[in-house]
Amino acid sequence: MSLDLPAVFTALMGIAILAYTVLDGYDLGVGMLMPAGSAEEQSLMVASIGPFWDANETWLVLGVGLLLVAFPLAHGVILGALYLPVAAMLIGLMLRGVAFEFRVKALGWHRELWNWLFWFGSFLASLAQGFMLGRTITGYESGFGFWVFSLVVAGGLCGGYMLLGATWLILRTEGALQRKAIGWARWGLAWVALGVALVSLATPLASETVRMKWFDFPRTLWLMALPLATVGAGAWVWHNLGRSDWKPFAGTVAIFALAFAGLAYSLFPYLVMDRLTIWQAAADPSALRFVLVGALVVLPFIVAYTAFSYRVFRGKARAGLYEH
Amino acid sequence: MHAGDALQLARAQFGLNIGFHILFPSITIGLAWLLVYFRARYAASGDPAWLATYRRWTRIFALTFAMGVVTGIVMSFQFGTNWPGFMNHVGNVAGPLLAYEVLTAFFLEATFLGVMLFGMNRVPGWVHLSASVLVALGTTLSAFWILALNSWMQTPAGVAYRPDGALIAGDWLEVIFNPSFPYRFAHMLLASGLTAAFVVAGLSAWRLLKVSADAAAARTLRTGIAIAALLAPLQIFAGDQHGLNTLEHQPAKIAAIEAIWHGGKGVPLELFAIPNEKTRHNDWALSIPGGASLILRHDPDGELQGLDDFGADVPPVAPVFFAFRIMVGLGFAMLALAWFGAWMTRRGVAAPRWLLWTFAGATFIGWVATLAGWIVTEMGRQPWLVTGILRTDDAVGAISGAELGASLTGYVATYALMLLAYIVVLTHLAGEGDGGGA
Numbered sequence: 001m002s003l004d005l006p007a008v009f010t011a012l013m014g015i016a017i018l019a020y021t022v023l024d025g026y027d028l029g030v031g032m033l034m035p036a037g038s039a040e041e042q043s044l045m046v047a048s049i050g051p052f053w054d055a056n057e058t059w060l061v062l063g064v065g066l067l068l069v070a071f072p073l074a075h076g077v078i079l080g081a082l083y084l085p086v087a088a089m090l091i092g093l094m095l096r097g098v099a100f101e102f103r104v105k106a107l108g109w110h111r112e113l114w115n116w117l118f119w120f121g122s123f124l125a126s127l128a129q130g131f132m133l134g135r136t137i138t139g140y141e142s143g144f145g146f147w148v149f150s151l152v153v154a155g156g157l158c159g160g161y162m163l164l165g166a167t168w169l170i171l172r173t174e175g176a177l178q179r180k181a182i183g184w185a186r187w188g189l190a191w192v193a194l195g196v197a198l199v200s201l202a203t204p205l206a207s208e209t210v211r212m213k214w215f216d217f218p219r220t221l222w223l224m225a226l227p228l229a230t231v232g233a234g235a236w237v238w239h240n241l242g243r244s245d246w247k248p249f250a251g252t253v254a255i256f257a258l259a260f261a262g263l264a265y266s267l268f269p270y271l272v273m274d275r276l277t278i279w280q281a282a283a284d285p286s287a288l289r290f291v292l293v294g295a296l297v298v299l300p301f302i303v304a305y306t307a308f309s310y311r312v313f314r315g316k317a318r319a320g321l322y323e324h
Numbered sequence: 325m326h327a328g329d330a331l332q333l334a335r336a337q338f339g340l341n342i343g344f345h346i347l348f349p350s351i352t353i354g355l356a357w358l359l360v361y362f363r364a365r366y367a368a369s370g371d372p373a374w375l376a377t378y379r380r381w382t383r384i385f386a387l388t389f390a391m392g393v394v395t396g397i398v399m400s401f402q403f404g405t406n407w408p409g410f411m412n413h414v415g416n417v418a419g420p421l422l423a424y425e426v427l428t429a430f431f432l433e434a435t436f437l438g439v440m441l442f443g444m445n446r447v448p449g450w451v452h453l454s455a456s457v458l459v460a461l462g463t464t465l466s467a468f469w470i471l472a473l474n475s476w477m478q479t480p481a482g483v484a485y486r487p488d489g490a491l492i493a494g495d496w497l498e499v500i501f502n503p504s505f506p507y508r509f510a511h512m513l514l515a516s517g518l519t520a521a522f523v524v525a526g527l528s529a530w531r532l533l534k535v536s537a538d539a540a541a542a543r544t545l546r547t548g549i550a551i552a553a554l555l556a557p558l559q560i561f562a563g564d565q566h567g568l569n570t571l572e573h574q575p576a577k578i579a580a581i582e583a584i585w586h587g588g589k590g591v592p593l594e595l596f597a598i599p600n601e602k603t604r605h606n607d608w609a610l611s612i613p614g615g616a617s618l619i620l621r622h623d624p625d626g627e628l629q630g631l632d633d634f635g636a637d638v639p640p641v642a643p644v645f646f647a648f649r650i651m652v653g654l655g656f657a658m659l660a661l662a663w664f665g666a667w668m669t670r671r672g673v674a675a676p677r678w679l680l681w682t683f684a685g686a687t688f689i690g691w692v693a694t695l696a697g698w699i700v701t702e703m704g705r706q707p708w709l710v711t712g713i714l715r716t717d718d719a720v721g722a723i724s725g726a727e728l729g730a731s732l733t734g735y736v737a738t739y740a741l742m743l744l745a746y747i748v749v750l751t752h753l754a755g756e757g758d759g760g761g762a
Contacts, residue, residue, distance in 0.1 A: 051441070058426070062426050062427070069423040072412060073412060079401060079404035080408055094394040098390050098394055286492050286493060287420050291420045294424055312446050312447055
C-alpha cells in the first residue's frame, strides 16, 4: 500500500497550525488584554504565560517549516502573496518576544515602553495573522471586497485570541484578576460570535468553491453539525464563566478546533485556493519520507516533554514567577 | 525598478536579518554550555556563590536567547518570501534539513528553557541540571542542522536527479556530512565559544569596574579569559583547516579572499591592499613574496589559481578580501588579549583597572569577527546560492521594490530598537546589585 504522503503532511501541517493558533493564541490574547490590567495584574498575566510562550511560538516555525518541506512550490507563492502581512506579523512577534525580557529588566520609562510594545506586538501579530487567513480563504484575490473581508477575519481572530487569553487567565489566576478575566471573556465571546457569524456568512459569498462545498444537499445537513457544535461550545463557555476554572478554556479550544475544521474543509485540497492543490505542490517522496521518519520519532518526545513542562508549571500563576 | 535592484534589496534585507540573527546564537551556543558548567559547580559544591553566578548569567542568556528566537523566526519566513526559487529548486534537500532543526532542536531548547528559567524551585536539582544540559544540547543541535544546510549550499554532495530533472537527495548522510560541513561546524562552535567567553569576560570586567569587591565577577572574568585563551589557538587551527578545505572545493572564494587576480606559482600574500576590480590589480599592496602559496600549499613556490581562471563566476573581491583580514586580525587579537589577560591574572591576581577597561571594551569583539567571517563565506560563494547548482539571481522572488523597501524600513527600525535595548539592558544587568557575591 502506498501512503498518500502529501495528505499525511497536510494533516501534520494542520495539526501544527491548529496547535500554534491555540497555544500562541492564548499568549497573544493575554498580550492584547494587558492594558486592561493594573501593574501588578500585568505581572501576573505575563507570569501565567512566561514559561510557555517560546515553545508555543515554535509551532508556528513547525507549521511554516512543514509548508516549506512538504510543499516547496506553494511556499513561495503563499509567502510571496502574503509578503507585507507576514512582515508585519514578524515585527509584531519580535517585539512581543523580546518585550517579555525587556519589560522585567528595563527601568523607569523604558519599562513602560516595553509594556506598551508587548501589547502592540501581540496586537499587530494577531491582526496580521487574521488578515493572512482572510487572504488565504479568498485565494489572494485583489479587490475592495476581498480586503474588507480579510479585515473582518482579522478582527474576528483578534477577538478569538482575546477569548483564549481571558479563559486562560481564568484557568491560571485567582481573585480579582480572575473576576476581571471573566468579564473580558464575556466580551470576547460576544465578539467571537459576531466574527464567526460574519465570516461564515461571508465566506460562501466570497468564494464559489466554498459555496459549492457547503451548499450541496444532502451533504449540507451533515455539515450543519459543525456550526451547531460551535454554537453549543460557545453556549457552554458562556454558561461556565464564573462556574468553572477550566471549562471556559476547554470550550474555547473546542470553538477554535471546530472553526479550524470548517476552514480546513473549505480549503481542502487546495493550498492556494482554486489554483494549487497539495498534490501539485508536493515535494519529492524521498524528501517527505525522510522527514516523516524523523517526525514520527521526535513528535512523541515533543508531546511528552511539553506535557512535562505543563505539569511542572501547573496551578495558579504567582507574582514574581517571571522575575527570574 | 530594475530586476537587479529588487535582487539587491532582497539580498540587503536577507543579509541584514541573517547578520542580525547570528549575533545572538553566536553568544547563546557557547554561553549555554558555560551555564551548564556553573550549574554543575553549584550542584557539586552547594556554594551559593555559584548559584548566584548561574542566575546572573541565566538572565543574560534568556535575553540573548529571546533575541535569537524572534529573529530566527523571521529567517524561516524569508526563505520563502525573498528566495522562492531556492525552495523550488533545492527544496527537496534544504526543506528536510530545516525540518529536522525545528523538530530536534527548537522545541527542545524552547521547552526546557522554561524549566531552566522558572523551574528551579519546582523540580529536583538533577532535573533542573538536565534541563540546562538539554537547552545547551538544543542550541548545538540547531547549529548542527543549519550549518549542515549552509555547508551543503557551499559544497553540495549526495544529490541525485529525478527523470523530470528535479533535484533530490541521493544519500542523506552525504548531504549532511558534505565536504565543508565538519570544518564549518567546528569553526562556528569555536567562534561561539570565543564570542561567549569575551562577553562573559567583558561584562564581568564591566561589573568589577563598578563593584570592585565582587568575588563572583572576578571569578567569571577569569573563567571567560581562560576559555578564550584555550579556544583562540584552536580556532586559528580550525580556521586554517577550513581554508584548506575551501581551497579544494571553492577555489574562486580563496582567490577573492587573497585577491589573487592572476594565478601562478609563488603567489604573494597581500597583508594590505586595495583590490581594484577595474584594473584587476591590487593598489597600495603590502605583500610577502610567496606568502599565499606558503599558507595554502605549505610551499612558497606552490601554484594557486587566480580570479582570471574562473571567468565571470567570481565573487566581489574587495568585501571578501577586507572581511577576511578583519576576521583573521581579530582572531589573533583575541588570542593575544586572552593570553595576556590570563598571564596578568595568574594565581588569582586582581586585574588592574586598565585591563578591566580593555576587556570591557572587547565585550563584543567576537561579534565583529563572526560577522566578518560570515561575510567572507557568504559573499565568497557568489554568484552561486548553491555552488554549481543554483545562482542567487535565479532564486529571487517577484516582490515589488516598494514592498521590499517598506518592510526593510520596518525591519531596520525594529532591529535598531532591539539592539539598542539589548546593549543597554546587558550593561545594566552586569552592573546591578551590590557586591554581595551575586
